[in-house]
Amino acid sequence: MTEPSENNTPSRRALLGWGGAGLALGAVAAGGAVAATRAGDDAEPAGTDTGAAIPFHGERQAGIATPVQDRLHFAAFDVRTEDRDAFVQMLKDWTEAARRMTAGQAVGDGAYGGLAEAPPDDTGEALGLKPSRLTLTIGFGPSFFDKFGERFGIADARPEALTELPKFAGDNLDRDRSGGDLCVQACADDPQVAVHAIRNLARIGFGKVVVRWSQLGFGKTSSTTPDAQTPRNLFGFKDGTRNISGTETDRLDRHVWVGEKDGPAWMTGGSYLVARRIRMHIETWDRTPLQEQEDIFGRSKGEGAPVGKAKERDKPFLKAMLPDAHVRLAHPDSNGGATILRRGYSFTDGTDGLGRLDAGLFFLAYQRDPRTGFVRIQRNLAKDALNEYIQHVGSALFAVPPGVRDKDDWWGSTLFGKEA
């Protein structure tokens, strides 16, 4: 253990890792993880996959095509300042903090803690922990443009795709768990690292933004790594067998990344994120016969094979499934080819007032355009047999800009202009 005043000095290994981040620029989709050590942890060897650092700089933001980490802390913020310069400065401060935290370093440029008379630069609970593949991904919501478009001089930059999602059949949305001017998705293999990151961003943003809602997720329900075992949701079924993987450049370009011609220019290389808090009525589900469960999904529970097939990855024959089977209705072939990259997590937030677990799926999906992605598919799911067992209780949409390219770049620079 080093003294507090030395804790912030990047270790030699961390510096090497950081150098590696530069080299890996442009290889973000492959999620190349570089070894690094969280400051204060020199004694422990880095390099295990789950402990490594994901490069922060790149053409795209990390946390989208990056192999899915184990844990999530997602926060939606509302903006409280009407001062454009103060807001842009906060984005720059956030970027610098994100750069350090994703590399496994404490927030703050000097020694840890700084002056004894001042609050510490870093809240401290992640000291000694590894970078844990932390990614931080920022997005701007429709309400941000509603409220600040004119004032911040960015009204003309509002993407057509960034309009509030329509109401869907069965929606029972809680306003307090929906919307948000900004979002930050923190994913890491260690929840303490993800929580630490959101908390420190909230702290840095004090007076300029306030947390509107936040969600912890503990079990990834989708994989963007095709060779990995497909995760299971809280209904016990495998999910995301044919999800877009981080290495499928063609599918990413077609379905996930905003292209040059899509417009507006500041979103080129970005994506759109739909977040939905989906409560699962697991107690009811758990009393449903196996055959009915499998009919509803259109897959077997154990293996995850589509109806009539033997293996999980066998091509589904949709017409063999019931007309209201979930897999059938959600499949691209039933939606004019619509495809989204799913990155959701399970949640369990204690108990509701009726002795039932408040559990479900915090659904996160990235797409090139929500109107031809999530909206298209979700409309088709109005007749989903699964709807008897689930309810959408939270909803949000965010425009996720391209990546922070280098140490002089910052979150939102393409929107607010590099000169700002």
Add this chain to the structure above:
Amino acid sequence: MTEPSENNTPSRRALLGWGGAGLALGAVAAGGAVAATRAGDDAEPAGTDTGAAIPFHGERQAGIATPVQDRLHFAAFDVRTEDRDAFVQMLKDWTEAARRMTAGQAVGDGAYGGLAEAPPDDTGEALGLKPSRLTLTIGFGPSFFDKFGERFGIADARPEALTELPKFAGDNLDRDRSGGDLCVQACADDPQVAVHAIRNLARIGFGKVVVRWSQLGFGKTSSTTPDAQTPRNLFGFKDGTRNISGTETDRLDRHVWVGEKDGPAWMTGGSYLVARRIRMHIETWDRTPLQEQEDIFGRSKGEGAPVGKAKERDKPFLKAMLPDAHVRLAHPDSNGGATILRRGYSFTDGTDGLGRLDAGLFFLAYQRDPRTGFVRIQRNLAKDALNEYIQHVGSALFAVPPGVRDKDDWWGSTLFGKEA
């Protein structure tokens, strides 16, 4: 991947691991983890520490002196049946399920899923996951004896130590997050495994018990492994430096395990668990100067050294600390030697209505007698400087019986009699 019907057959490796559990009997305090494979996961090599199985059988229940796992799902249940036989049968069913789940197997004796016409024996979301050092620890609350002591013929067996905790200065308890007739503490290195375990016990108990409240914890705040790095709480401070370790047999016998002479007989080898949900006002804390934070705790933030000392494990000189410093007031020397085994976790349950993170410490402490353990210490903490930044919002006490000794034994057998 095997077919569903084969998923429940314990793999050869799992069977070997299970044999190991028998050999390790009595070595529970050392927490010897044996390799095992969750059914359906034969392809993946077992044996990493975090994936291994903790023996379920033993003189003590696992999950107390066991090296602290990374994640927690804690559930308090209320009993809804007045039928003693039905309740005892549920305890036996729970035991059998716990035996299987801690070994990494699915619930249910036959093939996974059983009949297509019946609900599956196991909810399925942990299929393919490793045992993940899952421990399940059961306890009985004061209200269990209040409500069912006479009816179940166990009124005379009520321990004197099992009386409701007194009200402490500053308590602001939420009834809906306090108390409970029963509790199950599920700890594991994978949260999905812990959540799966609680959920399946709740499912098995349907009609006999109902979940009163539950709490997820993500960052252990105490270690029972002296060589491991001391974890940090959400105030960024190391906690539990001098916690009782799982290998300190003397201190465990003196402070944690109920002795033969303590009575009642059914509790010999058991312990008492105090659970407190402690909300931390982290936004206020984060604006407090470093010096003040360190004064409040009585330790340095980075290294964790006691006031005036250089290293975390240096013996604290209490009189060098402010009279209201947390470490000073909580220290055994300030409490007539009172010592408890702490096993708490951090939590973050989204956001409160005021844009603040609903975060804090889910404090869990085991002791030989709460009256000379937690109650004694907590009374002394009435003048704790930390109280300005925390609030106790949930509270519960449970009598935790000794371990399940072998495959014919079951949770609560010492209370309800083996013949039942």
